[in-house]
Amino acid sequence: MFTADLTNTVVICICSITILRAVEAKKCGPGFYFDSNRNCIDDDECGVSESTSSALCGANTDCYNTHGSYYCTCKKGFFNQLGKTNFTNRTNCQEINECYQKPLVCGPNTICLNTLGSFYCLCKKGFITPLGLTNFTDGSTGCIDINECEKDPCGLNENCINTKGNFSCTRNKGFALTTGEHIVTNKTKTGCQNVDECLKIEEHCGLNANCVDTPGSFNCSCKEGFVSTGEATFNNKTKTQCKADLCLSRICGPNTVCRSKAGRFYCECIEGFSSASGGTRVTIRAPCVGLEFLLPKSSSFQDVNTFVGQSFTSLSKFQSRNSEEFHRLITNFLNVMEEYAIKAARNLSHEEIKDFSTDHFDVIIQAIRNNTIPKGRRAKLATADNSMDIDWNSVAGKESFDVAAAALISFKQLGSLMGAKLLGSTDNESKLEVISEVITAAVTNTDKENLAGKVTLTFKNKKDNNGTRKCVYWDSSAYAWSTRGCMLQNFNATYTVCTCKHLSSFAVLMALYEIKEQHIYNLHMITVVGIILSLVCLFLSILTFTLCRSIKSVRTTIHTHLCLSLFLAELLFLVGISRTENKTGCAIVAGLLHYLFLTCFAWMLLEGVQLYLMVVKVFNAKSLQLKYMCLFGYGFPLLVVVISAAIYSEGYGTDKYCWLTLKSGFLWAFLTPVSVIILVNAGFFIITVWRLVDKFSSLNPDMNDLKKIRAFTITAIAQLCLLGCMWIFGILHSQENTIAMAYIFTVVNSLQGAFIFILHCLFNKQVRDEYAKILVSVCNMKKTSKYSEFSTSSTQGLKSTHETGM
Incomplete structure (x- = not known):
């Protein structure tokens, strides 16, 4: 009873309070209430919890308080069925499915997944975003195709084909998949094996x-x-x-061989034979005739030209051109040409001249009749490039004649076929080549060995190498060229004139640039003796520059390194230049020689620089430091050799010598730095000499003119030699390989060490004084007067060295 009464009392109180606040609120206005101080305060209708706002606005909503009121909105991803954005009535908001919106929110090649109030995108299999993302909401760009073939997903002997969102593997031609399928996508489960088409x-x-x-x-x-x-x-x-193979049926005739090609066959004449028509091919069962039996159809030059073409074609296919059989056929061909040329000339009228020219030969013929010899008494016949001058009595061969005829035939390609085999030549002879057309001089005189006078033959040179020319004729009995009875009259770059005592076929041979054995022996002995002498002199020079304290200076230091480099170069040259048995060893020797000779020139340049510093930059100028000199003197040549070897390593070592090859201009790997050093040093030398002329008089007023001239001359000679003037002969020798230039280069080059000893030791008064001092002490020649004079001169020389550094 008591409990019921208490409950009713509370309800009554709450209702009273509510009524009271409502009354008070009316006094403050809607959305406000009185606080304890009786002030109007805004009432937060939304409350502080989501349940309060949801109770006021509805499910899936957000409540926003305003001054004296409030409003509701749907949460992100939800919508109001009434289409209102803001509302105050309690309304439940429903979810929006973004994956059905247009345009699609995820873009192409994607999968859209809806979530409560949101969504996210995934790339389809085989696709990826440009940024490599897995899940994303900004799908405007969509996903791009993955090229799986870049990762080589296929097996051996398979070809990968990329497709949109996927790939496939197909077998290469000649292979089959082990599973029997045609297309696969997993190389771990299948593979390709070779198909045996056989x-x-x-x-x-x-x-x-x-x-x-x-x-x-x-x-x-x-x-x-x-x-x-x-x-x-x-x-x-x-x-x-x-x-x-039809050739197995042996359907070709004698002296022929059957050739099969592309399912067909033909018959071809063997070496030394020709078809009746002159070609190399014949019809079925037709025979081939030997070249010695091949003749022109008539004496007309048209038929003779056909005969020449047939002969050249057959001879050019002869495999053994140096054989006696080949040269016998050449002799037979020349005899036939001579016979038919005279036969054609016999049909000419008195003093008539007739010529004929083809791609194979040029011919000119002339005849005289009835014992009538023309004025001048000489027959002068000339083709386009060659000519013959012969006495008519030599043509006729007798005092009484009905007809006397002469013919000159120039063959345009025969020289390359015949070769340059010279009768009686040995392996030590120079190499020869034919430098003119082969000509045949024919006359009606049957006694061609005993002519009434000499015949003069003029040849146009096909090439001119300043070599030794030889006038030769074809010896038909020995099947070779011979010089018997022929002499060289004169020659120039264009023509060669020969005189002969007999008639035959003639040509001009030229000796190529091969030095004969006697010269080789002489040059070898000069080189050995000269280098040994140079090695001795260089050794003495090194001892002199090292042990003589009175001449110690930067220049003597440079001279020491120069002599050391040249000593090693000359020694290696002596023992290794001809050791070509081992190509690798020969290349190493060539590389070391290249380096050592360049080192010599590098130290020559340093001497020019030092002389320039002493004379032009005032005598007490600072000298070059040893460490920098060694860095340049030995480092620069090494750099040149390394670069040269890297560019063309095959350039080191030849078949004859362990030196730089002349092929591909590789010799300029040595000549170029040498030429540059010579030019630079020449510039220093010119400036030095020019300044010396001005400074000598002021620096040493007591020196008379004779001493000035002598010092100047010695300096000039030493500088010229050290600038490498002797190597000019070497450059000339490589450009113009004559015997004289070979001897000059060999003598000068092998005596470089001797020249250095003479110029820097024997021509130096201080060094001579030191040598004299040693000789005096050895021989115990201690005369007071001479010793006093010697000491005075030595002291003066030492003073000069300390003052000038020279």
Whole structure:
């Protein structure tokens, strides 16, 4: 009873308070209430919890308090069915499915997944975002295709093909998948193995063929007794077949050989034979005749030209051109040409001249009749490039004659066929080559060995190498060129004139630049003796510059390194220049010689620089430091050699010498830095000499003119030698390889060490004084007067050295 009364009392109180606040609120206005101080305060209708706002606005809403009121909105990802954005009535908001919106929120090649109030995007299989993201909401760009073939997903002997969102593997030609499938996407589960096409040989190669299987392919070739209609090896039977080899039936005639090609055959004359028509091919069962039996059809020059063409074609295919058989056929050909030329000349009228020219030869003929010799009494016949001058009595050979005829034939390609074999020549002879056309001088006189006078022959040179010329004739009994009875009259770059006592076929041979054995021996002995002398002199020079304290200076230091480099170069040259047995060792020797000789020139340049500093930059100027001199003197040549070897390593070592090859201009790897050093040093030398002329008088007023001239001359000679003037002969020798230049270069080059000893030791008064001092002490020649004079001169020389550094 008491409890019920208490409950009613509380309800009454609450209602009273509510009524009271409502009354008070009306006094403050809607959305406000009185606080304890009786002030109007804004009432937060939304409350502080989500349940309060949801109770006021509805599910999936957000409540926002305003001054004296409030409003509701749907949460992100939800919408109001009434289409209102803000509302105050309690309304439940429903979820928005973004994946159905247009345009699509995720873009192409994607999968859209809706979530409560939101969504996210995924790339389809085989696609990826440009940024490599897995989940994303900004799908405006969509996903791009992944090129799986870049990761080589296929197995061996398979070809990867990328597709949109995927890839596939197909077998290469000649291979089959182990699973029997045509397309796969997992190389761990399948692979390709080679297909042996030769198991079905007729299907792939056809009949009468052999088959050889290869990885991924096969090769076919015809069986013995069959020939291919195309290539010897093939793999397409639709284009190439194997047919019976008709040559096996021996259907070609005598002195012929059967050739099969592309399923066909033809008969060809063997070496030394020709067809009746003059070609190398003949019809079935037709014979080939020997070249010694081949003749022109008539004496007309048209038929003779056909004969020449046939002969040249057959002779050019002769394999052994240096054989006696070949030269016998050459002799027979020349005799036939001579016979038919005279036969044609006999038909000419008195003093008539007739010529004929083809691609193979030029001929000119002339005849006289009835014992009538023209004025001048000489026959002068000339083709385009050659001429003959002969006495008519030598042509006729007798006092009484009905007809006397002469012919001159110039063959345009015969010289290259005949070669340059000289009768009686040995291996030590110089190499020869034919430098003119081969000409045949023919006359009606049968006694060609005993002419009434000499015949003069003028040849136009095909080339001119300033070599030794030889006038030769063809010795038909020895089948070789011979100089007997022929002499060289005169020559120039264009023509060569010969005189001979007999008639035959003639030519001009030229000796190439090969030094004969006697000269080789002489040059070798000069080189050995000269280098040994240079080594001794260089050794004495090194001892002098090292041990003589009175001449110690920067210049003597440079001279020491120069002599040391040249000593090693000359020693290596002496023992290794001809050691060509081992190509690798020879290349190493050539590289070391290249380095050592360049080192000599580098120290020569340093001497020019030091002389310039002492004279031009005032005598007490600071000298070069040793560490920098060594860095340049030994480092610069090493750099040149390393670069040269890296560019063209094959340039070191030749068949004859361990030196730089002349091929590809590789010798300039040595000549270029040498030339630059010579030019630079020449500039220093010119400036030095010019300044010396001005300074000598002021620096040493007591020196008379004679001493000035002598000092100046010695300096000039030493500088010129050290600038490498002696190597000019070497450059000339490589450009113009004559015997005289070879001797000059050998003598001068092998005596470099001796020249240095003479110029820097014997011509130096201080060094001579030191030598004299040593000799005096050794021989115990201690005369007071001489010793006093010697000491005075030594003291003066030492003073000069300390003052000038020279």
